[in-house]
Amino acid sequence: MSVLVVVECADGEVKKSSLEVASYGADVAAMLGTTATAIAVGEANEANLAKLGEQGITKVLYDAEPRLKDFVNNAYTKLIATAAEQESAKIIVLANSNIGAAVGSRLSVRLKTSLATNVVELPKISGDQFTVKRGAFSGKAFSDVVLSGDRKIIAVKKNSTEAKHEAGKTAEVASFSAQLGDADFADAPKQVVMQDQAGGILLPEADRVVSGGRGMKGPENWGLIEDLAKALGAATACSKPVSDVDWRPHHEHVGQTGITVSPNLYIACGISGAIQHLAGVNSSKVIVVINKDPEAPFFKAADYGIVGDVFDVLPKLTAAVKALN
Amino acid sequence: MKFLVCISNVPDTTTKIAFTPDNKEFNKAGVQFVINPWDEYALTRAIELKEAAGSGTVTVLNVGQADTEPNIRKALAIGADDAIRVDAVPQDAYFVAEQIAAIAKEGAYDVILMGKESIDYNGFQVHGMVGEMLGIPTVAPAMKLDMSGNTATLEREIEGGKEIVSVNTPFVASCQQPMCEPRIPNMRGIMTARTKPLKVVPAVGEPARTTVAEYALPPKKQGVKLIDAENAGELIKLLRNEAKVI
Structure with missing residues (x-):
């Protein structure tokens, strides 16, 4: 019996959300008196995989099959299922990412497990009862969900748990082969197109986010958002009306039907705070609202607020951040 | 081409969420229910593809009790041809996936579409479970879907980019924007929807694998701390020294 952690890699680096997942998996293993093994997917680098020891991982399985570099639903599912059988894994932990959801849902049927996605805390284990807390109603509520059966899959929400770092600890990297063949890669992507991310920071994983709404008056003013984001090391985002009129691309749209973010800091500039927008951001730790309308509903959900003109306030904030650094 | 579009019945996006006094169930009192907004992309795109091909059918499927029928009729008014309701409380994603898989298999549907996730349970699981139960590919979440004969080309969102994927029917896709502009019913659609077939069938399969013990x-929030716009730089000091987030 062990805990199997799915670790997503890109360009040789382990994704931040996967460091959180590794740490979560190691904590669950400790609760159950066992060890946590990781299975790496994507373009991995063995030195970085060994560093997963810092998150409490004992062993990392790595299949060097080159076609696993890009996400292939069938191949990834088979790879992880094979690793789970080899390790007799009772618990599989993965990120609540597009990859994690696509693979986790198939695995739950193939391995006959229960599955909880969007999980925000470590489980409560009491005898046979295994309960996890997960986000529901688009961030407007939580639910405690009891997972049945002796095998379970948990998909952990990004930024909801912190990755621990125990410097100097290393994991053993073991080569592993799931004997994947051409048939497993039948649904391989024809092409992968990566977007230019502002400052290279992925919005769903970002620690800090600066977001703009219709109050920014037009795409030509986004430099003000980008300047503050750059100074803070933040990702940029926008509200739905902004992406609907194509001021900003869809993948920056945060809200109920867009991306859900839960950064440590969310700065909303010229966004009134419709309930659909709040659904995408209300699990952020600290929310700052800048709006010239003191009646904007967003202020009710904010920790800090400035009633003022974004065109006047944003440059001041950027200058203050630069002065601080 | 036979399209099966799965819709769920969810609280309107503006709903203030509240629970029953024992916190075991969502409090439906006074709540307006709508077609899950993500599912609207699946429905409209299926109708567009059927129209473009000049043939085919679009069937909507809902797992729910009789109170979901107004929204099933709405989907028919938007342009679906017929509907199936599995008469059961949608207990969890696994249970719902079992119902969809059974109906998809029986009806030999070519394309099974649904929204990325429901805005109430936020599971983002059903698509993959259905695909696995049927042994067919799943593309999730899909931002674009085009069909040419039996081959579909989709854009699948990945963190930081997209994949262009092509699959043959049958397949499952979970849909999100900017796939299409969701349609709203017109008067003629509303009139014809009344007489379109809506079949009610019993649930099948194994029980749910997860249960909700409690909602919270x-x-x-403690309330907003306002900073004078003239002194905006003060905010940055507070974020560093008080909130400790920068």
Whole structure:
């Protein structure tokens, strides 16, 4: 019996959300008196995989099959299922990412497990009862969900748990082969197109986010958002009306039907705070609202607020951040 | 081409969420229910593809009790041809996936579409479970879907980019924007929807694998601390020294 952690890699680096997942998996293993093994997917680098020891991982399985570099639903599912059988894994932990959801849902049927996605805390284990807390109603509520059966899959929400770092600890990297063949890669992507991310920071994983709404008056003013984001090391985002009129691309749209973010800091500039927008951001730790309308509903959900003109306030904030650094 | 579009019945996006006094169930009192907004992309795109091909059918499927029928009729008014309701409380994603898989298999549907996730349970699981139960590919979440004969080309969102994927029917896709502009019913659609077939069938399969023990609302915010716009730089000091987030 062990805990199997799915670790997503890109360009040789382990994704931040996967460091959180590794740490979560190691904590669950400790609760159950066992060890946590990781299975790496994507373009991995063995030195970085060994560093997963810092998150409490004992062993990392790595299949060097080159076609696993890009996400292939069938191949990834088979790879992880094979690793789970080899390790007799009772618990599989993965990120609540597009990859994690696509693979986790198939695995739950193939391995006959229960599955909880969007999980925000470590489980409560009491005898046979295994309960996890997960986000529901688009961030407007939580639910405690009891997972049945002796095998379970948990998909952990990004930024909801912190990755621990125990410097100097290393994991053993073991080569592993799931004997994947051409048939497993039948649904391989024809092409992968990566977007230019502002400052290279992925919005769903970002620690800090600066977001703009219709109050920014037009795409030509986004430099003000980008300047503050750059100074803070933040990702940029926008509200739905902004992406609907194509001021900003869809993948920056945060809200109920867009991306859900839960950064440590969310700065909303010229966004009134419709309930659909709040659904995408209300699990952020600290929310700052800048709006010239003191009646904007967003202020009710904010920790800090400035009633003022974004065109006047944003440059001041950027200058203050630069002065601080 | 036979399209099966799965829709769920969810609280309107503006709903203030509340629970029953024992926190075991969502409090439906006074709540307006709508077609899950993500599912609207699946429905409209299926109708567009059927129209473009000049042949085919679009069937909507809902797992729910009789109170979901107004929204099933709405989907028919938007342009679906017929509907199936599995008469059961949608207990969890696994249970719902079993119902969809059974109906998809029986009806030999070519394309099974649904929204990325429901805005109430936020599971983002059903698509993959259905695909696995049927042994067919799943593309999730899909931002674009085009069909040419039996081959579909989709854009699948990945963190930081997209994949262009092509699959043959049958397949499952979970849909999100900017796939299409969701349609709203017109008067003619509303009139014809009344007489379109809506079949009610019993649930099948094994019981749910997860149960909700309790719901909770997030802790209340302490209230906003306002900083004078003239002195905006003060905010940055507070974020560093008080909130400790920068």
